[in-house]
Amino acid sequence: MRTDTAPTILRQDYTPYPFRIPTVDLTFDLAPGLTQVHSRLSVERIHPEAAPLVLNGEALNLISISIDGHVLSPEHYQLDDHQLILHPEKAAFTLEIISTCRPAENTSLMGLYQSGHSLFTQCEAEGFRRITWFADRPDVMSRYTVTLQADKTQFPHLLSNGNLLHHQALPDGRHQAVWEDPHPKPCYLFALVAGDFDCREKTITTRSGRQALLQVYCDKGDYPRTAWALDCLERSVLWDESRFNLELDLDRFMIVAARDFNMGAMENKGLNIFNSAYVLADAQTATDASFEAIESVIGHEYFHNWTGNRITCRDWFQLSLKEGLTVFRDQEFSADMMARGLPDSAALSARTVKRIDDVTALRTAQFPEDAGPMAHPIRPDSYQEIGNFYTATVYEKGAEVIRMQHTLLGEPGFQAGMAEYFRRHDGQAVTCDDFVNAMDSVYRQQAPGKDLAAFRRWYAQAGTPRVSVDLQYDPQTAQCVLTLSQRCDPVGVEKLQNPAVAKPPLHIPFALGLLGADGSPILLETDGLSGETLVLDLTQTTQTWVFKNVTQRPVPSLLRNFSAPVIVEYNYTDEELALLARKDPEPFSRWEAGQSLATRCLLAMAGKQGQSGTAKAAIDLLAATWADIAGDASLSPAYKTRVFTLPSERVLLEKMSPINPPALALARRALRRQLGQALQDTWQTLYDDMCATLDGQTYSPDAASAGARALKNCALAYQVAATVSGALERAERQYYNADNMTDRMGGLTPLVNHAPEDVKTRALAHFYDQWQANPLVIDRWFALQATASSTTVADVQALMAHPAFTLRNPNRARSLVFQFCLNNIQGVYCEAGYAFWAEQVMALDQINPEIAARLARAFDHWGRLVPKERQAIKLQLEKIMQRPSLSRNVYEIISKALT
Ligand code: ARG
Ligand code: ZN
Numbered sequence: 001m002r003t004d005t006a007p008t009i010l011r012q013d014y015t016p017y018p019f020r021i022p023t024v025d026l027t028f029d030l031a032p033g034l035t036q037v038h039s040r041l042s043v044e045r046i047h048p049e050a051a052p053l054v055l056n057g058e059a060l061n062l063i064s065i066s067i068d069g070h071v072l073s074p075e076h077y078q079l080d081d082h083q084l085i086l087h088p089e090k091a092a093f094t095l096e097i098i099s100t101c102r103p104a105e106n107t108s109l110m111g112l113y114q115s116g117h118s119l120f121t122q123c124e125a126e127g128f129r130r131i132t133w134f135a136d137r138p139d140v141m142s143r144y145t146v147t148l149q150a151d152k153t154q155f156p157h158l159l160s161n162g163n164l165l166h167h168q169a170l171p172d173g174r175h176q177a178v179w180e181d182p183h184p185k186p187c188y189l190f191a192l193v194a195g196d197f198d199c200r201e202k203t204i205t206t207r208s209g210r211q212a213l214l215q216v217y218c219d220k221g222d223y224p225r226t227a228w229a230l231d232c233l234e235r236s237v238l239w240d241e242s243r244f245n246l247e248l249d250l251d252r253f254m255i256v257a258a259r260d261f262n263m264g265a266m267e268n269k270g271l272n273i274f275n276s277a278y279v280l281a282d283a284q285t286a287t288d289a290s291f292e293a294i295e296s297v298i299g300h301e302y303f304h305n306w307t308g309n310r311i312t313c314r315d316w317f318q319l320s321l322k323e324g325l326t327v328f329r330d331q332e333f334s335a336d337m338m339a340r341g342l343p344d345s346a347a348l349s350a351r352t353v354k355r356i357d358d359v360t361a362l363r364t365a366q367f368p369e370d371a372g373p374m375a376h377p378i379r380p381d382s383y384q385e386i387g388n389f390y391t392a393t394v395y396e397k398g399a400e401v402i403r404m405q406h407t408l409l410g411e412p413g414f415q416a417g418m419a420e421y422f423r424r425h426d427g428q429a430v431t432c433d434d435f436v437n438a439m440d441s442v443y444r445q446q447a448p449g450k451d452l453a454a455f456r457r458w459y460a461q462a463g464t465p466r467v468s469v470d471l472q473y474d475p476q477t478a479q480c481v482l483t484l485s486q487r488c489d490p491v492g493v494e495k496l497q498n499p500a501v502a503k504p505p506l507h508i509p510f511a512l513g514l515l516g517a518d519g520s521p522i523l524l525e526t527d528g529l530s531g532e533t534l535v536l537d538l539t540q541t542t543q544t545w546v547f548k549n550v551t552q553r554p555v556p557s558l559l560r561n562f563s564a565p566v567i568v569e570y571n572y573t574d575e576e577l578a579l580l581a582r583k584d585p586e587p588f589s590r591w592e593a594g595q596s597l598a599t600r601c602l603l604a605m606a607g608k609q610g611q612s613g614t615a616k617a618a619i620d621l622l623a624a625t626w627a628d629i630a631g632d633a634s635l636s637p638a639y640k641t642r643v644f645t646l647p648s649e650r651v652l653l654e655k656m657s658p659i660n661p662p663a664l665a666l667a668r669r670a671l672r673r674q675l676g677q678a679l680q681d682t683w684q685t686l687y688d689d690m691c692a693t694l695d696g697q698t699y700s701p702d703a704a705s706a707g708a709r710a711l712k713n714c715a716l717a718y719q720v721a722a723t724v725s726g727a728l729e730r731a732e733r734q735y736y737n738a739d740n741m742t743d744r745m746g747g748l749t750p751l752v753n754h755a756p757e758d759v760k761t762r763a764l765a766h767f768y769d770q771w772q773a774n775p776l777v778i779d780r781w782f783a784l785q786a787t788a789s790s791t792t793v794a795d796v797q798a799l800m801a802h803p804a805f806t807l808r809n810p811n812r813a814r815s816l817v818f819q820f821c822l823n824n825i826q827g828v829y830c831e832a833g834y835a836f837w838a839e840q841v842m843a844l845d846q847i848n849p850e851i852a853a854r855l856a857r858a859f860d861h862w863g864r865l866v867p868k869e870r871q872a873i874k875l876q877l878e879k880i881m882q883r884p885s886l887s888r889n890v891y892e893i894i895s896k897a898l899t
Contacts, residue, residue, distance in 0.1 A: 006384045006888045011317040017140050018047035024142040024187075026132070030150040030158075030194050032104040032114045036063070039132040041095045041142075043088070053086040053095075056126070057133035059111070063098040084133045097133055106130070107808060107847045110387075115260035116219060117154070118195025120273055122266055125316055125386045128187035138186040138313045139429040148192060149176040155194040157217065161185070161269045163251055181269055183249070186312055186429065191268030193256045198223035200230050206248050207241045217256040218280060225280040228701070229255060232295045236302040239333050244418060246306045253305075255279060255298070259775060260809055262850050263390065264297050267304035274301070277776055277811055283699040283740040285777050288709060290741075291701035295337060300330035311422065314429045316386045320378040320459075321432045323390075324398020328406070331358055331399060338703040346636065350703060352561070352587040353638045359562045359588075362400065363651045366392035366565075367464050371654065372860035373896045375462040375492030379432050384892040387850045393462075400565040401458045405439050407509045407535060407563055408455070409446065417442040432459050454539045455507035463491040465506060467538065469570040473553045480547040480554055484510060484538050486566070496899065508538040511563035514547070514554035519583025522554055533560055533586065555579055557589045574600065574618050578625045587639065594629070594643050597622050598671070602652055605667035606660065612674055619671070623678040630682045637690060638707030641714045646671060649825045658866045665825040669721075669789065676722025683724075687715040699740040706742070713746030720750035728755055735763055745780065752788045778804055779815035786819035793832040796820045807844055810851050817844075821858040831872050834859070838876035841890060842883055849887030856880070856893040874898075 025040040043053065062079065065072045067088060078085040086095070106113040111130025112121050121131065129136040145165075148158040152175040158167075162181030169175050197217040206212055214233050216226045233255060240246045250270045261275035278297040281290055307329060308322035335354040339347035369375065369392050376389070378398040383389050406414040421438035436459070440452040470483040488503045513533045514522040521532045525548045536545060555576045559568050572580075572593075577600075580593030601622055604615035612619055629635065629643050646668055653659050676683065690712035697705060716734065719727035728751070735747030744767075751763050764781070771777035785791055785799060799805060799816055807813050821828055821837045828837065837858055844852035862873040880886070880894050 006891055008382050008384055011315070011379070011381045014315050016046070017135055017137065018045065018051035019053055019135070020044040020046055021135060021140055021142045023145070025145045027147040028149065028192065030119060030148060030155065032119065033102065034100050035103055035112060036098065036100050037132045039097045039134070042092070043095050044092045045088070050087070053088055055084045055086070055133035056082060056129035056136040057084055058082055058130050059101060059106070060130070060133065061100045063100065066096045068093050099132055101131060108850065109260055109262045109810070109848060110850065112192070113260070115258045116195075118193065118197070118258070119155070120193055120256070120258045121191050122262065122273065123190050123268070124188040124266060128190055134187050136187055137315065138188055139315065141184040141186050141312075141429065143184050144181045144190060146179045146192065147176060148179070148194060149174060150194050155196065157193070157195055157197050159193040159217070159254060159256065159271055161189070161191055161271050183269060183309070184427070185269050185309065189267070189269045189309060191266070191271040191273055193217070193271065193273065196220060197256070198226070200226040202230055202234065204234055204237060206237065208247060212237075212248050212250065213252045215252070215254045216279065217254065218276070219257070219259070222257065222280055225282045225285065228281045228291060229279045229294060229298060232298040233302060235337065236299045236333065239299070239336065240303060240306070243332070243336065244306070244329070244415070249305070249310070253302075259811070262810055262848070265301045267301040267308055269305070269309050272301045275811065277779070280776060285741055285771070285774055287742045287745055288701055288706035292334070292706070296330050296334045299333040300326055303329040303333070306422070310427065311425045312429045314431050316383075316389070317380055318431050319389060320394045320398035320401075321430065321435055323395045324378060324402050325435070327395050327399035328402040345634070349587055349636050349639050352591070353636070353642060353707075355561060355588055356591055356642045360651070362392070362396045362565060363654070364648060366396045367654050368650065368861055369393055370397070370462060370464045371491060373492055373863070373899070374857065374860060374893065377460050377462045379459040385853070385888045387889055388853055388892055397565055404458070404509050404564055405452075405455070409439060409443055413442050413446055414439070452507070454505065457504055457506050461488060461503055461506065462494065463488045463503070465508065465566045467508060467510065467566050467568050469556065469558060469568060471554070471556055473550065475553070478548065478550050480514065480550040481544060482547065482556070483542060483544045484536070485542040486538060487541070493896075493899070505539060505541045508564045508566060510536045510538045511560035512536065513557040513560060513586060514550065515557055515580070515584065516552050516554065519579055521585055522550060525549055535563060557584050557586055559589070560586045561588045572596065574621055578621050581625045582628055591639070591642055594625060595647055597625065598646050599652065599655060601671055602646065602664065602667050603655060605670060606656065606663040612670060619674060623675060626675065627679060627682050630679070630686055636704075636707055637711035638703065641707065641710040644714050644718075650823075653861065657864065659861060659864050660866050661825045661829045665789070672718065672721045676718040676724065679718070680722065680724055683715040683718045687712055687719070690715070709742050709746065713743070716746060717750045720754050723754070728759070732759060732763070736766070741777070749784060752784050772804070775811070779811050782812065782815040783819045786816045787823045789826050791820065791824055791827050793827065793836045796827075796836065808847055810848065813844065813851060818855060821855060829869060834873050834876045838880050841880055845887050845890045849889040852887065853889035853893050856890050860897060862897065
């Protein structure tokens, strides 16, 4: 449908729903071709006036409507493609609607759909309306009873939310299951699953002594790959009890793996549905990174049971209320798991590795978003399609905004604020303001005279703030004067609407330390505060602090542990950065300093098309610093690997103006080669040491062994990049002999990027042959080729013709098309690349608008590119825009990109 007229929904237009729907009783007659849904709703008018009952519905076929048993004839209701409007006279009544839908034809994967031989639902945000007509909004909460009927051989498992009341055979080889969810919920948390599964389960005892059954369902044959997921689920339950004082409120908690899934996973009450990529893992098929991602997504969905399900969102503008908070919780869960059982300093380093990875993800996806045409506050003010707002801003920046509240209140204060939030709002659908109010009530008690008033602007303002730092030192008075100034330039639509308006200052918790010339910490003393790290409250546009008794010119260690999602501007010398990278006792800033030095080298080289002459001194300094770090026995292998990982092209792009992606890609390759050569002995030592560490151990995904493998494979990749003699052969041997997927990929990746054609082809053919029956592993095979530096548009097109490729499976589309368009800088930044991208956006839009809209964002930064590329991309954007049948999803993205 042409959508030029797609309405913009405004946050300020919120009005409560005029009816309550206390109970929902659904009966499904399930079949992939045609499913019949019988919905019985109890409805009560809240509003005294005669507001109509407006129900949402899409892609449904109506059979009948009745009120209190009386069938309505068509003149008693209005029905169109997206709404059913009734004018009930009674204040309370039972509404029954019978309708059908077609799961097998549903390629959008929203609502009820078929994946493999099974049926699944995805209702968040607005998918329930594709199942039956309903008030599809999160502030209408109901108690659900669900009856599922289906063929018993085809669908032996029939699952829905809550508890199983009965299960019985029906005539004609059919059966039925009746489920009841005792917790009132919005319809976006409804779920059903029907299929033939394996199930791994375990009964646990929750803190108050209740028994709960934990289950992980998967396709037949995948059972051996579900042990890790069940273990992660159990640890999630225990962690939420111990760290957040939140206990499982269900007798039964189920996870089901689906091969076709738009996102990562979904927190449906008691019945989480997951992309199989975030459930299935064993040593042979999953990398360390997958094991870690599974732990974090299982945690995330489980933690939603309280933050999202018990307290939900009033409207979708409040999405970050549940997502920002739940991402913060899953980040803390992963950090606690990594630090488990370690002595203090090692625990700090382990937590910092997680922090580095989270900040890197923020800079890779969210900083660019906040500088582009889709920039929005974590609580947006408007949208055309809510599916487009499941963004890095709402999730990852949202988590940073929660983390800052944690920093301001401290762990005990934050937990007191959480307890207050649940005390006030358990069972309700609320706003981000309600959350901050609860935190603010604790903050005001803790810090009389302070409040979160300026802090709240984080919810309203888009754009990444910049904090510039000025440091003056006076040896005479032994005083150091620090001035912090913040600004946030207009972004996205602001640029057009009111570019001149100054945004009010934010409350930025700014953590810093000072180091002496030898790297030793200086005690900070100012206004009654003292310590080696201080968290300053920057609340004004410009603020100054004076530190006393500073007996030598200090080097500042800024924004420690990334205490706020901002960009810091300070003119370090290269030598100061090297000092911090070697000596900063705060491990995050230490890593950051090394990255800054590397960034300088890369930007200088990119300016010269990859030549390193101009950056020679900085590169030498970087290499010398890395050599020291490599030999520092106090640092973990995982941490060292982060140090030795150059910033990605996507992070670097944001620091260049105008952006010249191919030049950056060249520079990055050249610097890798050079560091590979300069540190030959270092890489050899690290490789040997890590092999020795791992020798004789059977594979385990724990953080320590994962760290050792990461460092080993990082060293190997540098050796191959530098064409060190014997390195390719070593990579080849490692690939063929590996006993786990991490090492196998660690060998194969450098081969695919650097080996002669025959070696590479043989390895790829071997890989395909070995793993062709496992879709998640074949996704890796596609992704590896999609991102290889020599891969061209023609290569990708050839891969799309491979029998294993399909655009219909989101994981497969992501592994090839998205990987190429988003991460193959050398391959995609050319006219053929842009044309390919536009074609795929349009093809996907016919199948799955939500996925198409994500791909449509690949060139959000087009307006900042060098002119030639900018023009070429603009042509493609216009071509997409002219397409007659764009979805609302893609329309919103492309129209915003073009304004
Ligand atoms: N609430 C889910 C999660 O973050 C994401 C669901 C998003 N669904 C969608 N169709 N956009 O855990
Ligand atoms: Zn979530």
